[in-house]
Amino acid sequence: MASLVQIIRRNLTIFYPPHPAKAADAVRFGLLGASNIAPMAIIRPAVSHPEVIIAAVAARDETKAQAYAKKHNIPVVFKSYQELLDDPSIDAIYIALPNGLHYEWTLKALKAGKHVLLEKPSVSNASEAEILFRHELLKGPDAPVLLEAFHMRFHPAWQSFLSLIDSPNVETAYSSLSIFKGAFPNDDIRCVYDLSGGALMDMGAYTVLSLRQIFGTEPEECIECVPRLMPKGWDQKCDQASKAKFKFPNGGIGTVDVDLALSGWFGQPAFSAPKCTVTHREALVEDRLPAEQEHVVVKTVTFYNNVLPTFWHRIDIVESHTIRNKESRKLIKSWTKKSSKKVYNWESQGDTKKPGEDHWTTYRHMLEQFVNKIKKREGSGVWMDGEDSIHQSAMIDSAYEKAGLPLRPSSKYKVEV
Numbered sequence: 001m002a003s004l005v006q007i008i009r010r011n012l013t014i015f016y017p018p019h020p021a022k023a024a025d026a027v028r029f030g031l032l033g034a035s036n037i038a039p040m041a042i043i044r045p046a047v048s049h050p051e052v053i054i055a056a057v058a059a060r061d062e063t064k065a066q067a068y069a070k071k072h073n074i075p076v077v078f079k080s081y082q083e084l085l086d087d088p089s090i091d092a093i094y095i096a097l098p099n100g101l102h103y104e105w106t107l108k109a110l111k112a113g114k115h116v117l118l119e120k121p122s123v124s125n126a127s128e129a130e131i132l133f134r135h136e137l138l139k140g141p142d143a144p145v146l147l148e149a150f151h152m153r154f155h156p157a158w159q160s161f162l163s164l165i166d167s168p169n170v171e172t173a174y175s176s177l178s179i180f181k182g183a184f185p186n187d188d189i190r191c192v193y194d195l196s197g198g199a200l201m202d203m204g205a206y207t208v209l210s211l212r213q214i215f216g217t218e219p220e221e222c223i224e225c226v227p228r229l230m231p232k233g234w235d236q237k238c239d240q241a242s243k244a245k246f247k248f249p250n251g252g253i254g255t256v257d258v259d260l261a262l263s264g265w266f267g268q269p270a271f272s273a274p275k276c277t278v279t280h281r282e283a284l285v286e287d288r289l290p291a292e293q294e295h296v297v298v299k300t301v302t303f304y305n306n307v308l309p310t311f312w313h314r315i316d317i318v319e320s321h322t323i324r325n326k327e328s329r330k331l332i333k334s335w336t337k338k339s340s341k342k343v344y345n346w347e348s349q350g351d352t353k354k355p356g357e358d359h360w361t362t363y364r365h366m367l368e369q370f371v372n373k374i375k376k377r378e379g380s381g382v383w384m385d386g387e388d389s390i391h392q393s394a395m396i397d398s399a400y401e402k403a404g405l406p407l408r409p410s411s412k413y414k415v416e417v
């Protein structure tokens, strides 16, 4: 009962966060696009951040921008994205445009000297990622901060999950993420190739990041990728779902399984929680046993709801122990040890220096670190640098190549510095 009350309280506070007074030197954000995700990803997290102000929004349609600004208490509206970038009172830009527009608008924002919090996936493909993240505009001690907004990795639960994993000894990892059929229309930005849509770009980005973090390195190759294309009559260059397998340098295999329209019995919409399961190789356990016997353990760690853990999550740790004859491998004894963890703050991990409340979402944790980076403060240490984003794009590209689908198209935009 106490735990149900905690869940309700935590979830209510996500939507009705405390609103401390704003600092005089708060970072003033402008939003490019009156996007669906901004309220969850930045507008609400900003409310509880004393050093963040959502100062302006720009949309292609001024009436839409006005209505959005009114709904979300945003004081200033611009009728074009460029006008917002040209405003010297804006320090940072949040870009939640279709993936295919990320490259162009990030470069334009950086050129205007703004810090950029860029929605995932950063850009359309690895070639764009290399140009963007290694750009001259990002060099030098006072260069603007650019972050691909992989919010999930900033949450203490994800960091705690990673701490339970012995990367070199991971044998298999499975990461799945899906949304029920009907959640997105077939012409949604996620389903249009020219806007760099596709399941691997959208949900897939999280699962790819999960594998990269679990194995702690980049895959050698994508060994299989089976897409399910959009239904007939819709964009046939876009995967509505994909299942891909990657081989990592330690010989381990990682699988991603993503679906933008999950269905179950009789084609009805189906639901499935985001999940990551990691199985380690068998390890020897030191034990006082007769010389001909050995004790081995296989550790499996499963994280349920790794993408939005603040709402609810659970990390299960299962250790399968076996005592057997070394030579014949005949089983002598076996047992299983199970435990579970929930990690809603750093403090529960014995880390009292890192700030964070139970109601802080992944986005709120990320915002904290983004501001720390701008203010040149040390922060929690969790970050995603440009090379990381380049590798991320390359892994997605490798899956499209394996599937025989074209890489998402590069932007025609050229930046003049």
Ligand SMILES: NC(=O)C1=CN([C@@H]2O[C@H](COP(=O)(O)OP(=O)(O)OC[C@H]3O[C@@H](n4cnc5c(N)ncnc54)[C@H](OP(=O)(O)O)[C@@H]3O)[C@@H](O)[C@H]2O)C=CC1
Pocket: 032, 033, 034, 035, 036, 037, 038, 041, 058, 059, 060, 061, 064, 095, 096, 097, 098, 099, 101, 119, 120, 121, 149, 151, 189, 202
């Ligand atoms: N971090 C997360 O949890 C999530 C991240 N995302 C990412 O955020 C980005 C935006 O997603 P989401 O908010 O769902 O998207 P929306 O469908 O809300 O679109 C975002 C904005 O894109 C603008 N836009 C510009 N050009 C076009 C065009 N040709 N067609 C359609 N829209 C256009 C629109 O701006 P305008 O208002 O000017 O018309 C719109 O408001 C994506 O990169 C996505 O991957 C999405 C969901 C969750």
Ligand SMILES: O=C1OC[C@@H](O)[C@H](O)[C@H]1O
Pocket: 179, 190, 202, 203
């Ligand atoms: O980033 C995302 O997270 C939530 C999903 O619903 C969405 O498709 C995706 O863009």
